Amino acid sequence: MADPEIKSYELHHESQSAAVTESRPIKAVLMAIALAFLAVFLLLPLIVVFHEALAKGIGAYTEALSSPDTRSAIRLTLLVAAISVPLNVIFGISAAWAIAKFEFKGKAFLTTLIDLPFSVSPVISGLVYVLLFGAQGLLGAWLKAHGIVILFAVPGIVLATIFVTFPFVARELIPLMQEQGNGDEEAALSLGASGWQAFWYVTLPNVKWGLLYGVLLCNARAMGEFGAVSVVSGHIRGLTNTMPLHVEILYNEYNAVGAFAVASLLAGLALVTLVLKTLLEMRYGAEIAATRGH
């Protein structure tokens, strides 16, 4: 790189740079097209959400957000995320430990299976639970006889949410822990730490930012999931209506301000997620680099 001969070559052959990079006008055109594309497809939808939410003033906005149905939708969404995200965190850590720390047969297959929910339509993710727990479902009669309600109730919504957010944490942790290897844990164990101590004091601090990154993405999807939850929820207002479902109901009732007011909360969540994600990438980029970008 610092070879003086190459340097002088570069200096004397400025004309060659046209082949190494685009000329200025072409650069400007490419940049304009790319940025215009981002502005039209990403920025405008975001702006229109807040614009529509505030179209009739701040009073109408806060009024829309304080209706009891909206309140209960917010509570349900928080509840569903509070159950499904921790469960997927426990699974993600456990799967990453098994896959990253050990060599065993069928490991690649197991990793593929964990990614499976990403290649299934959200509607199908909901459908599989309807087929299992619905009135005509495999377990439907048994559940009814025992008075257990899963479908069109909170347990069904939680299950569908877990299904669609299943891979997020595991996907972040597996490559990260694989890259870090077993050296630190082996050292801790040889110094007399128990397996649990090695995990708690060595592994967890090593992966904490990657874990947080996974939790962030998992939570955003859990609070925003629409298709899967829509199939299992039954859309009972005030009972099984999550925020995204409530947006749909209000929108279909031509209550634009109400729909976009609730949507603005979700868009705010998305923005906070993006900001935190960017900060994590900037500060701890090297630590989570193995898994960036999906």
Add this chain to the structure above:
Amino acid sequence: MTTAPVKAGWRFKQPSVIPGFGLTLGFSLAYLTLIILIPLSGLVWRSAALGWTDFWAIAADRRTLNALKISFGTAFLAAVVNVVFGTLVAWVLVRYRFPGRRIADAMVDLPFALPTAVAGIALTTLYAPNGWIGHLLMPLGIKVAYTPLGIVVALVFIGLPFVVRTVQPIMEEIDKEVEEAAATLGANRFQIITRVLFPGLAPAIITGFSLAFARGVGEYGSVIFIAGNLPFKSEIAPLLIVIRLEEYNYEAATAIAAIMLALSFLMLLVVNLAQTWSRKRYG
């Protein structure tokens, strides 16, 4: 620790001093089986129980075929658009320096973070005949909202980060010296892009395309608002599944879901073959 001599040389697990294998693998497998595998195999079992004639009657139904055609067709078009613009966006973000680049870079992930229903109503409002973009397109005779074109717009939104985020890291790794070497050998910019840069990026572009396509085929939330949902014209397959479920026609819902899954896996297979081919071709 004694390992039972099952078969000489065959071991399920390599020995390790690290504890917790049984516990973590056991829990992971149990959780995976309960949440994902049993429910999914229930779907396979239910569609197998339908029998070939019933299954075929649903699959060959004109409304089913049209919905599948619309889902796969619009997802394909949107993925093509995303390959073109996503690669361009990645290029601009990687190679050019301009104010606001970091913000633009962060914005690319918006479709991952924004709930699909929010994207759906926002895009519909934008592209409706009286919307900010819709009213500009009206005089040109272009209708987006409530037409198949609207579906493509929603899927472009949903799929963009898949292409950018798979192509971008590969672009960052490209060694500038390779381009310089090509230039000293007398290649012009066009030749360098098509003969030197593109072959290295092709596998990532194919992966990005397939991710965007797969996501588009299954997408529901952002599409149903903007599509208009007219049977035979702008009704997507996931919506038809929901409609059949609401009619308590579990058989039809199951069959359509099974076809979608089968087609998606077939596509993954084709993409994998294309990957192998492009690696062989461009080494």
